[in-house]
Amino acid sequence: MSNIRVRFPPSPTGFLHLGTARTAIFNWLFARKEKGVFVLRIEDTDPTRSKKEYETAIMEDLLWMGLKWDEGPDIGGSYAPYRQSERFAIYQEYAQALLKENKAYECFCSADYLEKEREEALVRGAIPRYNRRCRELSNAERVGLMEKGIVPAIRIKTPLQGEIIVEDIIRGNLTFAYQDLDDFIIQRSDKTPTYNFAVVIDDYLMKITHVIRGEDHLHGNTPRQIVVYQELGWNTPYFGHLPMVLGKDKSKLSKRHGAMGVHEYREMGYLPQSITNYLALLGWSAGDERELFDLEELIRVFDLSRVGKSPAIFDDEKLRWVNHYHISNLNEKEIFDISLPYLIRTDYQVDKNDNRLRKLISSIKSSLHRLEELPARIRFYFKSPELFSISPSEREVLDGVRKDVSLWKEDFSFDEANNFLNDLSQKLGLPKKGYLPLIRKTLTGEEKGVELNIIISSLGRDKVLERLDAILTNHEKQ
Numbered sequence: 375m376s377n378i379r380v381r382f383p384p385s386p387t388g389f390l391h392l393g394t395a396r397t398a399i400f401n402w403l404f405a406r407k408e409k410g411v412f413v414l415r416i417e418d419t420d421p422t423r424s425k426k427e428y429e430t431a432i433m434e435d436l437l438w439m440g441l442k443w444d445e446g447p448d449i450g451g452s453y454a455p456y457r458q459s460e461r462f463a464i465y466q467e468y469a470q471a472l473l474k475e476n477k478a479y480e481c482f483c484s485a486d487y488l489e490k491e492r493e494e495a496l497v498r499g500a501i502p503r504y505n506r507r508c509r510e511l512s513n514a515e516r517v518g519l520m521e522k523g524i525v526p527a528i529r530i531k532t533p534l535q536g537e538i539i540v541e542d543i544i545r546g547n548l549t550f551a552y553q554d555l556d557d558f559i560i561q562r563s564d565k566t567p568t569y570n571f572a573v574v575i576d577d578y579l580m581k582i583t584h585v586i587r588g589e590d591h592l593h594g595n596t597p598r599q600i601v602v603y604q605e606l607g608w609n610t611p612y613f614g615h616l617p618m619v620l621g622k623d624k625s626k627l628s629k630r631h632g633a634m635g636v637h638e639y640r641e642m643g644y645l646p647q648s649i650t651n652y653l654a655l656l657g658w659s660a661g662d663e664r665e666l667f668d669l670e671e672l673i674r675v676f677d678l679s680r681v682g683k684s685p686a687i688f689d690d691e692k693l694r695w696v697n698h699y700h701i702s703n704l705n706e707k708e709i710f711d712i713s714l715p716y717l718i719r720t721d722y723q724v725d726k727n728d729n730r731l732r733k734l735i736s737s738i739k740s741s742l743h744r745l746e747e748l749p750a751r752i753r754f755y756f757k758s759p760e761l762f763s764i765s766p767s768e769r770e771v772l773d774g775v776r777k778d779v780s781l782w783k784e785d786f787s788f789d790e791a792n793n794f795l796n797d798l799s800q801k802l803g804l805p806k807k808g809y810l811p812l813i814r815k816t817l818t819g820e821e822k823g824v825e826l827n828i829i830i831s832s833l834g835r836d837k838v839l840e841r842l843d844a845i846l847t848n849h850e851k852q
C-alpha cells in the first residue's frame with residue numbers, strides 16, 4: 375500500500391446525485407490506481423438537514439457502484455470516528471488552541487448586526503466582508519460582553535495583507551488575496567464547527583494526502599481552508615479540483631437536464647458499470663479513442679494527470695449508449711439475475727429456474743438501453759394476448775399453422791424455430807408476409823417486437839398451440 379489517502383465526504387442532506395458520485399469515482403479510482411486508501415467521511419454537522427436515511431442511501435449507492443471504502447463510519451479505521459457529528463469535541467479543542475495562540479478571536483456581533491453590515495455593503499456596491507470589529511477587543515470589553523450573556527462565535531485571524539497560492543494539480547497555481555477571504559467563522563456560537571474548519575481538521579488528522587473535489591469549492595473554500603492549515607502550522611494536502619459538470623445548455627447540471635440521483639438511474643435499469651464508466655468520462659479521458667471500460671479496466675487506465683480543465687457536459691444519450699454496451703456484455707446468468715427485480719416489480723410470475731426465460735432475455739439483451747425496457751418487450755412470455763377476430767381466410771392460415779405445430783416437439787432451438795417458420799411457406803403455399811404477421815399477432819397480440827422464432831421457441835409448442843386454439847375457438851363462437 376502506498377501512503378496515498380483520499381476521502382469522499384458527502385453531506386447526508388440528500389440522495390447521492392451524479393455530480394457527487396463523479397467525485398467519489400475519481401477519488402476511488404485514484405486510490406485504487408495508486409494502491410492507496412479511500413476514506414468515507416460523513417459530513418453531518420448540520421443536524422437540521424442531515425438525515426440518517428440519506429447516509430444509508432449514499433452508502434448503498436456507493437456499494438452498488440462497486441466503490442468500497444477502506445475506512446468509514448460503518449467499518450471504522452485508524453482515524454475514527456468518521457462522522458463529523460461525533461467529532462465536535464475535536465474541533466472545539468482546535469478552535470480553543472487557536473484562540474489561545476491569538477490566531478483566532480471571539481466575535482460577539484449579532485446576526486442582525488452582521489446582516490445590516492452586509493446590506494449596507496451591497497448598497498455601496500462593495501463585496502460584503504466582516505469588518506473585524508471584534509478582532510481587537512480589549513479583555514475588559516470581552517468580559518463585559520460575556521457578562522451581558524452574549525455567547526461568542528470564533529473567527530480565524532486571516533492575515534491582513536499578502537496572497538495565498540493554491541497549487542492545484544489539475545488547474546495549476548491560483549492566487550487569492552488574503553483580504554478577500556475575511557476573518558471567517560470557524561466555530562459558531564452554538565459551538566458547532568463550520569465546514570471550512572471541520573474539513574481541515576479532519577483531512578489533517580485523517581492524513582489525507584490528496585483532496586480531490588469539484589471546482590465549486592475552489593474559490594470560496596480552498597483558500598480559506600489553506601488559511602486554517604497555515605494558522606495551525608500544518609502542511610496542506612495536494613488539491614485537485616475537478617471540472618464542473620454542466621448540462622447541454624452549459625448551465626449547472628440539474629434535474630432539468632435529465633440528471634437524477636444514482637438510485638433513480640438504478641431503478642431505470644442502468645448498470646453500475648455503466649454509471650461508473652460514464653461518470654469517469656466527465657472530465658477525464660483515456661487519451662485515445664477508447665470510451666468503454668468496466669471498473670477494473672478503469673483502474674488500469676485512470677490517470678489523474680489526464681483530468682481536464684474545461685467543464686464536462688452531461689449527455690443523457692451517451693449514458694444510454696454506454697449502458698447499452700454494458701448490458702450487451704452481460705452473460706446469460708448475469709443479465710437474468712439482474713433482470714429479475716424488473717420483472718417481479720411488473721407483477722410477472724417469475725420462476726428463477728426457468729431456462730427458457732433465461733435464454734429469451736439473453737437473446738434480446740442487445741436491443742435494450744435500460745433494463746426497465748425489458749418487461750414490456752417480453753410481455754408475451756407472461757401474458758396471453760387479448761382475443762381478436764379473424765377473417766375466414768385467416769382462419770384457414772391458422773388452421774394450417776396449427777396442424778404443423780401439433781407435430782413439433784415441445785422444446786426446440788431458435789434455429790429450429792426459424793426452420794419451421796420458413797418451411798411453412800411451402801406447406802401453406804403462401805409468402806411469408808401471408809402468415810408471419812398473423813402468427814405474431816396470435817401469439818403476442820402485437821404487430822412488432824421480438825423476433826418470431828425467438829417468441830415461439832421461448833413459448834414452446836404447448837403454449838403456441840394454446841394461443842392458436844384460443845383465437846380459433848373464438849372465431850367459431852363469432
Ligand code: GLU
Nearest residue numbers: 383384385417573586587
Ligand atoms: N461535505 C462537502 C460537500 O459535500 C465536502 C466537500 C469537500 O470535498 O471538501 O460538498
